[in-house]
Amino acid sequence: MSGTSQLQAIVDHIDADFDNSLNRLFALLRIKSISADPAFAGDCKAAADHLAADIATLKFSAEVRPTAGHPAIVAKSNGNTGSRPHVLFYGHYDVQPVDPLNLWHRPPFEPVVTSHADGRKIIVARGAEDDKGQLMTFVEACRAWMSVTGSLPLDVTILIEGEEEVGSKNFVPFLEQNKKDLAADFALVCDTGMWDPDTPAITTSLRGLVYEEVVIKAANRDLHSGLFGGGAQNPIRVLTRILGGLHDDDGRITIPGFYDGVKDLPSDIRAQWAQLDLTPDRFLKPIGLSIPAGEKDRLLIEQVVSRPTCDINGIVGGYTGEGSKTVIPAQASAKISFRLVEGQEPKKIRDAFRAFVKERVPADCSVEFLDHAGAPAIALDWNMKPLAAAKQALTDEWNKEALLIGCGASIPIVADFKTSLGLDTVLVGFGLEDDNIHSPNEKYDLKSFHKGIRSWARILAALAEAPR
Known part of the structure; x- marks a missing residue:
């Protein structure tokens, strides 16, 4: 046969x-x-x-x-x-x-x-x-x-x-x-x-993965915002300012050295992917969105499968219960995940992220890091x-x-x-x-x-x- x-x-x-x-x-x-x-x-x-x-x-x-x-x-x-x-x-x-x-x-x-x-x-x-x-x-x-x-x-x-x-x-x-x-x-x-x-x-x-948790601490206890507001550091404000600086207006991640070693797609593969026509209408509309949030000079399909990313997965701090409580919290934390591509080393990215945060923490605050996962x-x-x-x-x-x-x-x-x-x-x-x-x-x-x-x-x- x-x-x-x-x-x-x-x-x-x-x-x-x-x-x-x-x-x-x-x-x-x-x-x-x-x-x-x-x-x-x-x-x-x-x-x-x-x-x-x-x-x-x-x-x-x-x-x-x-x-x-x-x-x-x-x-x-x-x-x-x-x-x-x-x-x-x-x-x-x-x-x-x-x-x-x-x-x-x-x-x-x-x-x-x-x-x-x-x-x-x-x-x-x-x-x-x-x-x-x-x-x-x-x-x-x-x-x-x-x-x-x-x-x-x-x-x-x-x-x-x-x-x-x-x-x-x-x-x-x-x-x-x-x-x-x-x-x-x-x-x-x-x-x-x-x-x-x-x-x-x-x-x-x-894509690989680095998952980090960052904790910003300020005062030794929660504070009354009427007594201490304007004079005491607010760790939520510190944390959100740092997190807001992780991306520029073009969707690029601003951590120094983050893109070191990242390669572009082969031209023939990029051309093939472009023909797949993964549009915002097809990909984002079903989830109620319409505008790609990644690097503006990249195809949407590149943004979601072949480019590195940084996403804030959760923020915790202060009073989140029903009603109001005028408090300046003693600490605030966030969980952040990085999806990595070939050429990026998880340890190097983790170290670069931590350095980025430390450089932006005021003298009156401290920072702790918890690492949860990593894979190349x-x-x-x-x-x-x-x-x-x-x-x-x-x-x-x-x-x-x-x-x-x-x-x-x-x-x-x-x-x-x-x-x-x-x-x-x-x-x-x-x-x-x-x-x-x-x-x-x-x-x-x-x-x-x-x-x-x-x-x-x-x-x-x-x-x-x-x-x-």
């Missing part, structure tokens, strides 16, 4: 077996694997056991391995020789809590296929998209290859964790402890999305050979050119793979903006699940043939 006819037989099998694929997904979705709540620890273990048993039926050696928290799954395809390309596929079986439960239209762990308001068929359940439906697209693609050919076209290790939704706090030590066992040529992650319901995409960059930005080599292979496979399946697109958010595990395992990651996902992940009535388009399986079947074939 030629490669073309073999692949056609595999996608035909996916179509014929799709109802069974859906039933297998539903069995996983029924497990209440909420990692944040200790009451569901047994359910998390049940989800790990369930997945390991399912993957083992594909002639994988599948093990549920303990971590300091919820268990992980490591599964290796039989016949790994080292002579073929070897991929490490990552997903997570844990899900977000379902609160507020009263906003769900039906029980969140009773999956169902129903119709969206626009007529699309959708799967509704907690975890339908994030990440059970996504990871099962890959598992089902492997199943189709095994059913039709009896083997996979390349070596595969499947790694599934149970703490992604709580920050993967025990996962990096697990990677370090199992480094030799997780060796591969590169990683695959299915926890991202498409450009729209008909346009596939590969995420080529992820990730950017793939645009000429990475597996990237080109996956892009062509997606284009073939969807009959529309797959986009190489940046993501404005952070996926820390991608940086962990690079740091701990030395692996670059190809990020392919089939989620959509309206999937309500982390919210009530989470859904996954039936088309995303079906064509996601077909897409991975094609990607596996393409990666097997791609130069190493």
